[in-house]
Amino acid sequence: MSSHEHVEFSIDRERYTARITLRRPAAENRVTTAMATQICDFLDVVEQDDDIKVVVLSGEGEHLCAGWEPQDAWRQYLDAPGGSVRKHPSQRARLIAADENWWGPRGLYTRLLRCRKVTVLEARGKCFETGLYFALCCDLVVAGADARFACPRWRNVGVDGDMALLFATVGLKRAKELMFCDVAWSARTALAYGLVDYVADDVAAKVEELANMSASIMRDGIVTEKYAVFASLDKMGIGHSFAATTVVGASLSNIHFQPGEYNFLRDLRDNGVDEALSTSRRGLRDV
Amino acid sequence: MITTSVDNWCGVIEAADYGPLSRHEAPFARALRQAVVDxxxxxxxxxxxLRTTHGDFAGAGTPPPVxxxxxxxxxxxxxxxxSAVYQAVCFSKKVVVTEVAGHCSAAGSMLVLCSDLTVAAENATFASPFTDLPEANFVLAALTMRLNRAKSWLLRGSTMPAAEAVSVGLVNQVVPADxxxxxxxELARSVTGMPLDGITxxxxxLQAVLDGHGVGREFDLADHYAIHRWAGLNAGTVQG
Structure with a gap:
């Protein structure tokens, strides 16, 4: 077992399975840039280990992941090249951070989407923002009855996620409902829309069943099928969409607010993380 | 013919019905396009x-050969x-909502496909746009309903009741007519909570992704579909 500060990694060689577990339950497993990097480092290990066929991703506690850690989301721009040259990070720093950490070839979402092993997600409680993208990028998703899927950050600044992947998974109009209407999908709705594969009372048991089933497939079969998926992803424009997302996402960090519009960053600065998150998610409606 | 109003970040376009688009009535198409652009x-x-003031969202009609x-x-x-009406709706910089009651003929279904969100009354029905309209965009239908369902709609030329439309993802909500x-x-209010810059x-x-999927190229093919369709009709050689 290997454990970084907030991400745990273990390998069960008898079952050909690796586990990556978010361990920040006090913060509802909100993901930081450092955690994203750690997950990518563990995926490096997985990719190089021929004995691993399956990766299970989960979160400790009630929630898979309640989104980005807001203060860290801004700090990533400051830490990128060109990020601290003036009062505000440069546009290139925002682009580089979005590319390197999340959407680019070495970013978390691309790495997970293009992992050569079978990826299985255990989705519980809040699956927001990064949690939603875990569901989109993993091969198989098992949700608990209490799971909720949403991207409340889009409400604050606009849509900075990958659209092609969301469209391909749930369809155009349902994707737009998530983009524009301040809603969270219940596990049952997510199942009906095709975002999750199973809703289970015993999530861990169902995940284990799927992991064991996947691990029974021969290695060549898994990798061959995954490369067939990668080819389809390219044809569906996922890579193009990731690139557009990087550009627009970086630009959205520069938006101007009209009088009366809610400014999340100002709320964050004035009232702290918990209150800003609570205020910004107050209108989230379960469907 | 078409009226517009703006209140509390929400612009409303009202017409008696959008059926004139099914009959390819150009003045109506231009007026609607201009209202959307404005x-x-x-x-x-x-x-x-996009709302109607009478019973059907888009009454039945067939375009004459051109x-x-x-x-x-x-x-x-x-x-x-x-710059035409459908792409003005599809690629609008704002979120476009279609409010559908009663029958939605071919052009009405095209407006639904081009809009971002759709609320339908329980009595709404959605005719396939592919039977009569060369400009019907199959890529949009496939992205919205998924490929197999879009193919079925195209090949069968069927009309979907509201309950089926919501189950296949063509509409977002179905509610009693009243x-x-x-x-x-309420849907519009939920959208207006986003910053204007964020929406735009x-x-x-969205436009970049739709372009990547070939939505614009499919609109470009409409001329070819139209020539094939109407060349036969003009020559009087099409049967059945």
Whole structure:
């Protein structure tokens, strides 16, 4: 077992399975840039280990992941090249951070989407923002009855996620409902829309069943099928969409607010993380 | 013919019904296109609602054949071009909501496909746009309903009741007819909570992705579909 500060990694060689577990339950497993990097480092290990066929991703506690850690989301721009040259990070720093950490070839979402092993997600409680993208990028998703899927950050600044992947998974109009209407999908709705594969009372048991089933497939079969998926992803424009997302996402960090519009960053600065998150998610409606 | 109003970030376009689009009535198409463009450019608008004041969202109608030379000029300009009515809706900078009651003929279904969100009354029905309209966009249908369902709609030329439309993802909500306007208002209100810049940039991102999927190229093919369809009719050689 290997454990970084907030991400745990273990390998069960008898079952050909690796586990990556978010361990920040006090913060509802909100993901930081450092955690994203750690997950990518563990995926490096997985990719190089021929004995691993399956990766299970989960979160400790009630929630898979309640989104980005807001203060860290801004700090990533400051830490990128060109990020601290003036009062505000440069546009290139925002682009580089979005590319390197999340959407680019070495970013978390691309790495997970293009992992050569079978990826299985255990989705519980809040699956927001990064949690939603875990569901989109993993091969198989098992949700608990209490799971909720949403991207409340889009409400604050606009849509900075990958659209092609969301469209391909749930369809155009349902994707737009998530983009524009301040809603969270219940596990049952997510199942009906095709975002999750199973809703289970015993999530861990169902995940284990799927992991064991996947691990029974021969290695060549898994990798061959995954490369067939990668080819389809390219044809569906996922890579193009990731690139557009990087550009627009970086630009959205520069938006101007009209009088009366809610400014999340100002709320964050004035009232702290918990209150800003609570205020910004107050209108989230379960469907 | 068409009226517009703006209140609390919401622009509303009202017509008696959108059936004239099914009959390829160019003045109606131009007026609707202009209303959509004007509200899209209005900095006091975040959401555009397409609503009807009478029973059906788009009454039935079939377009008359158009001569080949007109297809490539006037018809193209009004129904297929990047500046024409459907692309004005599809690529609007604001969130477009269609509020559908009663029958939705071919052109009505095209408006539904081009809009971002759709609320339908329980009595709504959605005719396939592919039977009569060369400008019907199959890529949009496949992205919205998924490939197999879009193919079925195209090949069968069927009309879907509201309950089926919501189950395949063509509409977002189905409500009793007397709750339709209130539901649309609530949906629009939920959208207007986003910053104006956020909505505009989100729609720009959406445009890039739709272009990547070939939605624009499918509109470009409308001229070819129209020439094939009407060349036969003009010559009187099409059967059945």
């Amino acid at each position: 509200l899209s450019d209005d900095d006091h608008v975040k959401v555009i609602v 001569d080949t030379t007109e297809v490539l000029t006037t018809w193209h300009r009004d129904f297929a071009a990047s 709750e339709l306007a209130a539901t649309t208002r 940039m989100s729609k720009m991102l």
